[in-house]
Amino acid sequence: xxxxxxxxxxxxxxxxxxxxxxxxxxxxxxxxxxxxxxxxxxxxxxxxxxxxxxxxxxxxxxxxxxxxxxxxxxxxxxxxxxxxxxxxxxxxxxxxxxxxxxxxxxxxxxxxxxxxxxxxxxxxxxxxxxxxxxxxxxxxxxxxxxxxxxxxxxxxxxxxxxxxxxxxxxxxxxxxxxxxxxxxxxxxxxxxxxxxxxxxxxxxxxxxxxxxxxxxxxxxxxxxxxxxxxxxxxxxxxxxxxxxxxxxxxxxxxxxxxxxxxxxxxxxxxxxxxxxxxxxxxxxxxxxxxxxxxxxxxxxxxxxxxxxxxxxxxxxxxxxxxxxxxxxxxxxxxxxxxxxxxxxxxxxxxxxxxxxxxxxxxxxxxxxxxxxxxxxxxxxxxxxxxxxxxxxxxxxxxxxxxxxxxxxxxxxxxxxxxxxxxxxxxxxxxxxxxxxxxxxxxxxxxxxxxxxxxxxxxxxxxxxxxxxxxxxxxxxxxxxxxxxxxxxxxxxxxxxxxxxxxxxxxxxxxxxxxxxxxxxxxxxxxxxxxxxxxxxxxxxxxxxxxxxxxxxxxxxxxxxxxxxxxxxxxxxxxxxxxxxxxxxxxxxxxxxxxxxxxxxxxxxxxx
Numbered sequence: 001x002x003x004x005x006x007x008x009x010x011x012x013x014x015x016x017x018x019x020x021x022x023x024x025x026x027x028x029x030x031x032x033x034x035x036x037x038x039x040x041x042x043x044x045x046x047x048x049x050x051x052x053x054x055x056x057x058x059x060x061x062x063x064x065x066x067x068x069x070x071x072x073x074x075x076x077x078x079x080x081x082x083x084x085x086x087x088x089x090x091x092x093x094x095x096x097x098x099x100x101x102x103x104x105x106x107x108x109x110x111x112x113x114x115x116x117x118x119x120x121x122x123x124x125x126x127x128x129x130x131x132x133x134x135x136x137x138x139x140x141x142x143x144x145x146x147x148x149x150x151x152x153x154x155x156x157x158x159x160x161x162x163x164x165x166x167x168x169x170x171x172x173x174x175x176x177x178x179x180x181x182x183x184x185x186x187x188x189x190x191x192x193x194x195x196x197x198x199x200x201x202x203x204x205x206x207x208x209x210x211x212x213x214x215x216x217x218x219x220x221x222x223x224x225x226x227x228x229x230x231x232x233x234x235x236x237x238x239x240x241x242x243x244x245x246x247x248x249x250x251x252x253x254x255x256x257x258x259x260x261x262x263x264x265x266x267x268x269x270x271x272x273x274x275x276x277x278x279x280x281x282x283x284x285x286x287x288x289x290x291x292x293x294x295x296x297x298x299x300x301x302x303x304x305x306x307x308x309x310x311x312x313x314x315x316x317x318x319x320x321x322x323x324x325x326x327x328x329x330x331x332x333x334x335x336x337x338x339x340x341x342x343x344x345x346x347x348x349x350x351x352x353x354x355x356x357x358x359x360x361x362x363x364x365x366x367x368x369x370x371x372x373x374x375x376x377x378x379x380x381x382x383x384x385x386x387x388x389x390x391x392x393x394x395x396x397x398x399x400x401x402x403x404x405x406x407x408x409x410x411x412x413x414x415x416x417x418x419x420x421x422x423x424x425x426x427x428x429x430x431x432x433x434x435x436x437x438x439x440x441x442x443x444x445x446x447x448x449x450x451x452x453x454x455x456x457x458x459x460x461x462x463x464x465x466x467x468x469x470x471x472x473x474x475x476x477x478x479x480x481x482x483x484x485x486x487x488x489x490x491x492x493x494x495x496x497x498x499x500x501x502x503x504x505x506x507x508x509x510x511x512x513x514x515x516x517x518x519x520x521x522x523x524x525x526x527x528x529x530x531x532x533x534x535x536x537x538x539x540x541x542x543x544x545x546x547x548x549x550x551x552x553x554x555x556x557x558x559x560x561x562x563x564x565x566x567x568x569x570x571x572x573x574x575x576x577x578x579x580x581x582x583x584x585x586x587x588x589x590x591x592x593x594x595x596x597x598x599x600x601x602x603x604x605x606x607x
Contacts, residue, residue, distance in 0.1 A: 008034040010393045011140050011150035013126045013185075015043045018371030018382040019155035020109055021069050022390030024156075027118030028068055029394035029458045034148055035113065036140065039179065040123045043073070044109035046379070047159070047176045048203045050102035050302045050310055053229065055085055055564060056411055057380040057428040058095035059443045063410045064383055064391040065230045066450035067391075068459035070112060071383045072229035072404075076102040080241040080304055082226030090494070091130070091520045092439045093432055096227055099244060101303035122148070127184030129367070131192075131228070137366035143184075152393035154368040156386055157182050159201060161348035161373065162355040167341060168319025186348045192364055195351040198273035199375060199427050200266070202281050202344040204314040205323055207299075209307040214330035217245040217299060231447045232464075249282070249314075253329035254293070257286045260322045262467065265344060271317070273346050276377050276427040277561070281315045308339055317344030349375040353423035358392040358402040359385060359414055359525040368393050374419055377427040384412040391457060403457050408437045411451060422579055433559070436585030439524050444517055448472045471514065478518040481506055490522040524571075544574040544595065555594050562587035 010026045012019050015037035023035040038045060048090035052075040053061050065072035113119055124142035130149070132138050139149040158176030160182035173181045178551060189196060222240035257264075264283045265271040275281065280288070285295050298312035311333075320341050327333045352374040355362060358376075361367040370389035371382035393400045405413030414435045419428065432438050441449070447468045455465035482490075486504040489495060500519045501507045507515045552558065552567045562583045571577040574595075578588050 001083050006146060007149045008032050008120070008139075009151055009397055010034070010390065011036060011148050011153045012156060012390065013140060013153065014156035014158060014160070014371070015040065015113075015121070016047075016156060016158045016371065016382065017071065017379040018043060018158070018389075019154075020044050020113055021064065021071065021383045021386035022154045022156055022368075022370055022393075023113065023119045024070050024116060024391035024413070025068070025387045025459060026394040027116055028322055029391060029398065031118065031397060033119050033390075034150060035119055035121045036124055036142070036148065036552075037121065037515060038123070038125045040110075040121050042179065043106060043113060043277070044122070045106050048201075050101045050105070050300065051097060052079075052105075053095065053097035054380075054381065055093075055095045056432045056434070057378060058085070058097055059432075059441060059446065060380045060384050060411050060415075060430060061096070061229050062231070062443045062446035063412050063450055064387055065132075066446045066460075067387055067454045069383065069387050070109060070146055071380070073233065074105055074109050074112070075100055076228045076230050076233040076238055077108050078237055079226075080160075081222045081244055081300070082238060082240055083223050084227060090523070092524065093441045094443055095432075096229055096443055098229065098238075099222075099242070099300055101305070102239075102308075103303050103306065114184075124148075126157075126182070129185070129188050129192075135365065137364060149460030151397050152366050152368065154370060154386070154389045154393055155373060156369075156371045156382070157185065158382070159345050159347040161186050162346075164346045166271060166317045166346070167342040168265070168317070168322065169270070170319070171270075174345070175347065176345060177375075179345065189348075189350060194361065194363070196344060197349045197351060197375065197425075199349050199372075199373075200271055200273040200275040200344055200346045201279075201377060201427060202275065202315040202317055202342065204282075204311045204316060204342045205327070205338050206302065206340040207309045207311060207333065208339055209301065209309050211335055211337040212299065212309065213332045213335065214245065217247045220244040220246055220298070231468075236311065241304050242301045244301070247297050247299065247330065247332040248294040248341045249297065249326075250329050250331070251293045251340075253326045254286045256320070256322060256325040256329055257283055260318060260325075263319050264323065265317045266319075271344060271346055274426045275344075276429065278429050278431075279315065279377065281317060282313070283316060285319065285478065299332075314342065316342040318342075324421070349373055349374075351423050352419035353421070355420050357404045357420055359389040359416065360392065360396070372427075374421070375424045375428055376415070377429045381415060381428070381430055384415065388416065391459060395457065398437040400457075403453070403459075405450075405453075407435065408440070409453070410446070411435055411441055414441075422582075431584075433584045433586055436528065436588075439528055442520065444520055445469045446518075448475075471517070474510070474514045475517040475521060478507065478510055478514060479521050482518070482522060482534075487522055487525065490519065491524070491526045494523065536541075544576065544592070546572060546577065546595075555591060557590040557594070558587050559584060566591075 009031035011034045012023045023033045077099045078096035085095040086093035130139040163175035226238045261267045273396040286530040302308040302312045368389040370385035451468040454460040565582040569580045
């Protein structure tokens with residue numbers, strides 16, 4: 001008989017970024033949650049890059065915050081280097097990013113979780129699911145024999161499922177260096193009839209700061225006025241504590257790589273799984289871009305109380321001896337002492353097309369999946385999935401409507417729809433180009449977009465909802481108060497905020513966040529109207545038939561990935577093309593425009 005102390009509403013397996021958000025979201029809605037980890041000292045550990053945010057990812061972190069999540073506040077509390085990426089573009093592309101103090105980040109989240117009402121951290125290795133006679137998951141079984149009963153289970157196992165680490169010919173079972181693999185659940189999933197895949201990711205070496213020749217590196221300071229992730233964090237509390245630095249690989253380093261490709265697991269057949277296209281290993285970069293004689297490396301401190309430096313851009317699974325050769329050929333790193341060498345990790349994933357948009361497994365009641373188990377990469381993608389899966393597990397138990405984000409609501413909705421509707425055959429990461437509504441899915445308005453929805457679900461309290469509603473109303477009123485001539489100039493001429501204030505003086509007296517929000521709404525007003533028309537038109541044209549002998553190489557303007565996916569997928573209609581994973585909304589608009597231009601090899605007609 002199971003002890004009452006082992007009975008919960010929701011069991012969350014894994015306490016990484018997805019697991020933490022899942023447990024916290026379920027608890028906010030009122031569930032009693034077991035947060036299960038093989039090692040409670042590694043809660044929210046940054047296994048790879050010690051940074052939060054980036055292109056599209058920064059927008060996601062702000063969406064997580066708008067939904068009441070943890071990640072933004074943790075980053076604000078432990079950030080040491082702050083930058084807004086995409087400053088040279090319009091505000092829709094501005095993407096916040098923070099280099100964090102890696103040990104401090106994990107400690108902050110651990111303390112937060114341990115103090116969270118309704119969440120009960122529990123150490124143990126999950127080896128199986130408990131399933132009743134109706135086929136519903138009713139909890140999990142741990143290696144030590146304990147059965148944890150739960151009405152719903154969220155699995156967030158990251159890279160641990162049958163994890164296998166590679167450093168050249170050397171192989172060791174593990175989910176990351178120093179931690180063993182997750183065994184048992186893959187067999188359970190297969191027994192349940194779920195389709196599994198195998199993916200790969202990697203990490204670079206970490207170097208001792210005192211052994212790097214910083215005089216041969218270029219300093220990359222943070223922004224003069226750092227911006228917090230969480231909407232409620234006071235800007236004055238986030239500060240730059242370190243510089244990041246840039247150096248480059250060399251032709252000699254590339255030669256060391258190409259001379260040893262036969263020892264690289266990705267090239268000698270030792271690894272046959274698919275790695276991340278958009279975060280390639282140094283081996284991949286040297287092979288794919290053989291014409292380049294150098295690649296940029298970012299040297300990123302892992303904290304203010306450690307001398308460990310992360311070498312962003314030098315991910316590798318080559319043997320340790322070859323990694324030494326590569327470093328010796330890079331002037332700034334030639335004498336560097338290696339604290340940890342790079343490696344690759346292979347792991348099992350579940351085909352996400354088997355999930356519904358709540359992240360529940362369609363064929364297995366009571367089971368939700370979130371994070372890298374769904375084939376995604378990145379802390380931010382995992383955290384958003386965890387939040388949605390945990391919230392939906394709790395909402396289902398309460399008999400309430402699921403929290404489903406549409407593609408028009410959030411980048412989180414874009415991601416889930418991409419995963420569920422199209423599946424994937426390589427690690428997935430978010431980009432602004434994946435979102436057809438990206439002009440409205442901005443970092444600045446994530447609270448206005450999502451806090452009302454979060455309040456209806458019980459993820460945020462009434463006080464926060466009222467504050468966001470007041471902010472939204474203030475921006476709406478300020479937009480309405482802007483004279484037509486000023487509106488036209490701000491939008492048509494792409495004026496910055498200072499220029500906008502000169503021709504719309506009422507903005508000067510507004511709180512800074514309201515003034516900026518008003519300026520952005522005014523600047524994009526005309527574009528948003530045109531975007532809405534384009535989206536509506538594309539919805540109507542999904543049944544447009546594509547020419548049977550269409551040569552994709554003849555369609556200019558397609559992304560390289562989109563062209564490749566269209567070639568392989570051979571879609572018959574524009575709608576089928578849109579559903580292919582890797583084909584962006586921009587590719588669809590390009591294809592539609594090309595068809596309408598008369599340059600296609602055949603006449604497209606409505607069915």
